[in-house]
Amino acid sequence: MRYNQRLRRVIRGENAISQQRAIETFDCVFQKAFDNAFQKHLDPIYRSKANQESAAITEEVNQEQTAARFVASEAQEGQRVELRFLNKLNPLVFTKEKITAEDGTAIKIAIVRDNQIITSGPLSSARIEILALHGNFYDVVPDNWTESEFDHRIVSSSQGPALGGVCQVKLKNGEASPSDVFFNIPSSKTESGRLILAAKVHTSDIGGLRIKEAVMMNPVVVQVYRNKLNRSSDRPKLKDEVHRLKGISGKGCRTKWLKDNQINTVEEFVKALNKDEEKIRNCYTTQAPEGTSYGGNNMIGPANVPQNVIGDGSMDMFDCYAYIFPDNENQNERPHSSAYPGPV
Structure with a gap:
């Protein structure tokens, strides 16, 4: 079992x-x-x-x-393909401020062959790169420079790229208008003290063809942006404090003397100058301007001074504009002096 x-x-x-x-x-x-x-x-x-x-x-x-x-x-024989700037750069340039042309519009670039813009084909839509060159570019390279000679003059900085913003754009019908490019560094940080804007076609879009780079003709001085913020207004308003005029510092002896004489604003200064020119000149021991000329906006100034700036940079306090009282004011009550020749 x-x-x-x-x-x-x-x-x-x-x-x-x-x-x-x-x-x-x-x-x-x-x-x-x-x-x-x-x-x-x-x-x-x-x-x-x-x-x-x-x-x-x-x-x-x-x-x-x-x-x-x-x-x-x-690239047929006798034909030359190159990039070109179609307008000039605004000569007043500051770091971190968008680069513009003289008229305030965006800079314009085109690709041309025998002086004609290429409006069709791959080159008409090629990518281009915006660059900054040393300001002495034209002094050290030949007119018919090589790609290597061009690249050697591109600014390189220990502070980073010389340009910021959108530095690569694509051509459309052979043209482009980069509007968001700015300098990152002041030109004082470079060997020549100036910078030149340039552009070249992206290497991958060249196709073995030599396309000459675009280089602006005139180098520019690029200032630090804070210099713009610190600058006095080109044409101070009448209600501005008197030290906004050239040659009058905010804490200097001239400002103290003016305040002691109840001259605190630009308007009070020009009225005092028209009323008693000799007194103010004697106090400042400054020679009078040789001539005056009329400008717009009820202002007059020395004949050799541009009508849109205060002074000629000489730190002469009288290189400023004097006030012309409105036409509806009683002319008999207007102050008279050699600085105010009377109605036009």
Whole structure:
């Protein structure tokens, strides 16, 4: 009886092992069949995707080769391709302030061939980079400079890039107007004390063609922006304090004397000058300007002084504008002096 029990246990164990093996075998067969079916389903997708990627790469290469051949064909014998600035830079430039042309608009750049703007083809939409060169560029390189000679004059600074903003733009129909470019450093930090704006075509868009870079003709002095904030107004208002005039410091002896004589504003100063010119001149021991001329906005000044600035930079306090009283004011009540020659 014990033998029969042992035999039954052995049989049950073998059956369990057989069942486990059968399950494992079934799982293995099922997984393999599933993988084969899944792979057959995915292979067309993979092949399609691979074909698409290959076609895209081939198309891109073909386009680049076509563009390169087109660019090369544009450089026919006797033709010269170059970048050019179409306007002049505003000569008054400060760091961190957007660079503009003389008329206050954005600077304009074009790509030209034989003095004609290229308005079609790959070059008409090439990418260009705006750069800053040392101000002595034209003094140290030949007129027909090479790319290497140009690159050697690009300003590099320990303080970072010489230019900031959007310095890479794309031509449209052969032209571009970068409007968000500014100098990061003052020109005093460079070897020549001046900077020149320049532009070149992005290397990958040249296609083996030599495209001469654009270089502004006139170098500029780039001042620190705080200098602009510290400058006195070009034409102080009548209600401004008297030290806004050139040659009168805020804490100097002239300001003290003027305040002691109840002259605190620009208007009070010019009235006092017209009323008693000799008194003020004697106090300042300053020679009178040789001539005066009329300007706009009820102002007059020395004949050799531009009508939009105060003084000629000589620190002469009388190099300023005198007030002409409105025409509706009684002329008999107007102060008279050599500085105020009377109605025009």
